[in-house]
Amino acid sequence: MKTLGISLAHHQTESDIFTRRLRAILFLVIALFVLLFANLAHLQISCYRLYRTRSRENRIRLIPIAPSRGLIYDRNGILLAGNRPAYSLVIYPQKTKLLHAEVQRLQHLLGLSDEEARHFFAQVKNQPGFKSATLADDLTMQQVARFSVRQFEYAGASIQSRLERYYPYGGLLTHVLGYVAKINDTDREHLKATGQLTNYAANRDIGKLGIEKYYEKLLHGHVGYQEVEVNNVGRVVRTISRKPSTPGHDIYLNIDLRLQIKAQEELGGRRGAVIVMDPKTGAILAMASSPSYNPNSFVDGISEKKYSALIHNKNNPLINRATQGVYAPASTVKPLMTIMGLDSALITPATRYFGRGYFQIPGSRRKFYDWEPWGHGWMTVYKAIEQSADTFFYHLAYLAGIKRIHQYMHLFGFGQYTGVDIDEERTGNLPSSQWKQARYHQPWYLGDTISVGIGQGYWSATPMQLAHAFSILIDHGKRVVPQILKGTVTAQGFRSDPSHFLAPFKLKDRKDWQVPLKGMYMVIQGKTGTGHRAFAHLAYQAGGKSGTAQLVSRKTDHKAHKVTQERHKDNALFVAFAPFKKPKFLVVSIIENAGDGHSPAANIARAMLDTAMSEPLNTSKVDSTNGGS
Structure with missing residues (x-):
């Protein structure tokens, strides 16, 4: 019985242990199932939207x-x-x-x-x-x-x-x-x-x-x-x-392809630029810069070899000379300087000045020579513009001073952006005494003013700035922003882009606007005009002004040194407009290192006006049904 009792006691103990273990395991299993169902509930209910989106993203793109x-x-x-x-x-x-x-x-x-x-x-x-x-x-x-x-x-x-x-x-x-x-x-x-x-x-x-x-x-x-x-x-x-x-x-x-083709043909690969503009509206009808390059090469990615060739090309084809090329405006500014002189009462249309072969600042021994070694004799402002007499405008600059010159030329848009609708534009430089002090830490000298009087010295401008300035002169002070865009085709049809005007440039006497314009008429129509030869046998009336921008310092009398290096030769500029009474076309042309202010640039201006005047521009509205294609 004792042995049996011991056996029964051990059996009872083992049974209790088994029961406790079973309960523990059962509790653990139940706990795990509760945890599992809780997590399933969390995934299926709480995170349903999140995981549905992720699943959809794996399947839907x-x-x-x-x-x-x-x-x-x-x-x-x-x-x-x-x-x-x-x-x-x-x-x-x-x-x-x-x-x-x-x-x-x-x-x-x-x-x-x-x-x-x-x-x-x-x-x-x-x-x-x-x-x-x-x-x-x-x-x-x-x-x-x-x-x-x-x-x-x-x-x-x-x-x-x-x-x-x-x-x-x-x-x-x-x-x-x-x-x-x-x-x-x-x-x-x-x-x-x-x-x-x-x-x-x-x-x-x-x-x-x-x-x-x-x-x-x-x-x-x-x-x-x-x-x-x-x-x-x-x-x-x-x-x-x-x-x-x-x-x-x-x-x-606003570009007219016919005029654009003509401009590039006239440039003929020479370094230079041509702009044709409607002076009333600011519409850019042609804007050519030479030399150029093929933009199709960039669409798929230009090769390193080709791009390197463009970068290192000494003629700089990547530069847009019409808006980024900065040149001394030279004698083209003389009609604009005339406006300053008239409005400031420094001269009148009847003012007479005797031009020798040079101008000398009173009390100074330095001489500023005219391009004509023997001088122009007695002249009014009309003859001074017609023959581009330097001495007349040396004297006018001496009377005005740099502060007054800067004030008036700023109103003509020099030294600032024209606002033309491309980003590639430079401001050039309209000098002042403050600018020179800041740039060179030197005072402004009276001799600096004399050079500025004929568009030389520290003065530089782009062809687009010249076009803008002369549009102001031609339109008697109305200032319009040059514009390449004509309009946009929208769902509602063709929408024309309006001209953008700035505050007008007002003179004390509006009649003064006609004085330099008459002088520009004589440049082309007068027998001694600097543009007479290039514009001979003209079928319409026009006005113009030549310019020769000197690039290296040299004597300007009859013993002048001959420039032999091509890159040191003068730049040739010409500004022209037609018809004279109601101008529709304004042309600015420049040829680098041409050495002659009234030959290549003037010939280009003549060719451009002939082309523009030969056939009226298409001013009809674009057919909005097909976009003009």
Whole structure:
């Protein structure tokens, strides 16, 4: 019984232990199930929206749709910048096992350069592997066909099509239109800072210069999206929804292609610029800068070799000489100086001055020579403008002083931006005593003023500034901003861009405006006028003014040293307008290092006016139903 009792006691103990363990395990199991169901409830109820969105994102993708860029036309509806289909070869590195070997095979198949391969591997290095990288842009149809036949051999490669900017007239309008090129890091940072980056989700190009850059917002349009369902390897199964992109606006320029072609022909590759402007409205009818370059080279990304050649070209084709070229305005400013003299009562239309071959500041031994060694004799302001007498304007500058000259020439727009609608513009320099002190830490001397009196010395201006200044003179003080854009095609039709006027330049006597204009008439119509030879047998009445900008210091008497270095020869300028009584066309021309102020630049101005006057400009409204295309 004792043994049995011991056995029963052990059995009872073991039973109690088993029961306690069973209960503990059961409690643990129940606790785990409670925790499991609590977590399921949390995932299925509390986080339902979050995980549904994540699941949907894994299955649904938004693919951005690039908007087509707005077209650019001249004032008559001739296409200046359009879009054409283009094809690129892209590779997804993660889908390719032997990337370098595949690239080499594609180079051999399509005749691609080593430089293209280097650019490709640079892209691959700087971006995630699941993104595509471009191996070749602007493939020919032969290259597309050759790849399409063998595409099955290249698992990670494919052809992508897009619309690409195209400039049918090449370098003819580069400095007007500018160009588009690939978006770089600087562009991307700017777009991000201005909140526009998402609108470029599907774009690779952006306006870089000229009209393309200035009116980027108008031309670009708005990105669209398509919602697609993809499978586990990312391939599109079906399209769920689509929001089409909004194309950019088509725009019309004031540029007349006929005049633009003529301007480039007349420049003939020489370094210089030509501007044709409507002085009443500020419309820029032609703006040519020479030499130029082909903007199509930049659309797909210009090669390092070609870009280096442009950068190191001694003729600086990348500079827009019409708005960025700064030159001494020379004698072209004499009609403007006349306005200052008349309005300040320093001279009158009847003032007579005897011009010797030089001007001498009273009490000084220094002589400022006239271009005519024997002088011009007795003259009024009309003859002084007609013959471009330096001594008359030396004397006028001496009477006026630099402060007065600066005050009046500032009203003509010198030393400041004209406001023309491109970003590539310089202000030139309208000198003053304060400017010289700040720039050179030197006082202003009276001799400095004498040189400024004939547009030399420290004075520099752009051709666009000259056009702006003479539009003010021609229109008797009305100040209009030069304008390249004519209007925009919107959903409501063609919307004309109005002229933009500044505060007028008022004279004490409005009749004074006619005095320098009559002098400019004599420059062309007078027998001794500096423009008479270039404008001989003119079929219409016109006015003009020549200018010769000296680049190196030398004697100006009859023993003058002959300049032999071509880059040291004088710049030739000419300003002309027609018809004389109701001007419609204002021309500014400049030829660098021409050495003659009344020959090449005047001949160009004559040719431009002849062309403009031969056929009226098309001023009819654009057909809003088809955008003039």
